[in-house]
Amino acid sequence: MKEIVDSHVHVSLLPFEGWESMALAGVRKIIGYSLFFGAKHAETLFDHFHQMLTLSMSNAAKNGIKLYVAIGIHPMGIPDDWPRVIGALPSYLKMSGVIGLGEIGLHEGNKREQEVLHEQLKIAKEYRVPAIIHTPPQNRVEITEKTIEIAASVGMEPGKMIIDHANLDIIDLIEDFGAVPGLTIRQEGFTSQLLLNHLERFQRGVLNSDYSNLKPNDPLSVPKTVRYLELNGASPEVIARIARYNAEEVFGV
Numbered sequence: 592m593k594e595i596v597d598s599h600v601h602v603s604l605l606p607f608e609g610w611e612s613m614a615l616a617g618v619r620k621i622i623g624y625s626l627f628f629g630a631k632h633a634e635t636l637f638d639h640f641h642q643m644l645t646l647s648m649s650n651a652a653k654n655g656i657k658l659y660v661a662i663g664i665h666p667m668g669i670p671d672d673w674p675r676v677i678g679a680l681p682s683y684l685k686m687s688g689v690i691g692l693g694e695i696g697l698h699e700g701n702k703r704e705q706e707v708l709h710e711q712l713k714i715a716k717e718y719r720v721p722a723i724i725h726t727p728p729q730n731r732v733e734i735t736e737k738t739i740e741i742a743a744s745v746g747m748e749p750g751k752m753i754i755d756h757a758n759l760d761i762i763d764l765i766e767d768f769g770a771v772p773g774l775t776i777r778q779e780g781f782t783s784q785l786l787l788n789h790l791e792r793f794q795r796g797v798l799n800s801d802y803s804n805l806k807p808n809d810p811l812s813v814p815k816t817v818r819y820l821e822l823n824g825a826s827p828e829v830i831a832r833i834a835r836y837n838a839e840e841v842f843g844v
């Protein structure tokens with residue numbers, strides 16, 4: 592399959608060779624998300640957003656990849672003066688190439704994270720843009736339920752929410768709410784094999800690598816998954832949906 596979309600990449604952490612390899616493997620569009628681990632100041636995030644909109648855009652173009660960017664406050668890097676970032680988000684949403692808010696969500700699930708998520712979802716709702724939501728490795732069911740509760744309380748349209756790092760434990764919660772499952776392929780946990788075995792339950796999803804430097808990651812995990820599914824007899828139509836069309840639809844790209 593050609594024209595692959597990787598729907599979750601922390602592009603500022605992607606080396607130039609990563610862009611090149613992804614392009615050679617058939618990735619044509621990337622949705623890039625902000626994440627500045629341990630950010631302490633609003634300015635740190637403003638510079639981070641600026642870098643995505645300049646250097647990352649240029650690296651994408653040099654490799655024939657279309658990059659669409661989402662900006663926001665990731666729960667692993669909430670600045671002390673985070674309300675200043677919230678105040679600036681609407682002006683970023685007006686910039687060309689910015690398609691939504693992400694990666695946002697709860698990591699530990701504490702009150703501060705909940706407040707930051709609540710304020711960001713209010714903006715996503717008001718500007719009718721997609722919101723890409725993180726789920727953590729621990730307390731997953733409880734935290735996904737809390738996330739959905741916050742989204743419902745601000746009246747966020749479920750179909751504009753991508754709840755990422757889906758797995759068998761939370762897929763029913765995501766589906767019942769009507770959100771789009773993000774399918775992050777990893778060497779452990781949510782693997783290509785697990786996806787193949789439960790393909791029907793995940794067919795509304797959007798494949799991604801979640802490339803970052805937080806843990807071992809593979810920028811080619813989406814093309815490799817496509818190849819694995821093709822070689823193991825999965826429906827070409829379902830492969831095309833999770834590796835391209837579902838993402839194009841929800842992000843409007």
Ligand SMILES: [Zn+2]
Pocket residue numbers: 599601624626694801803
């Ligand atoms: Zn991520």
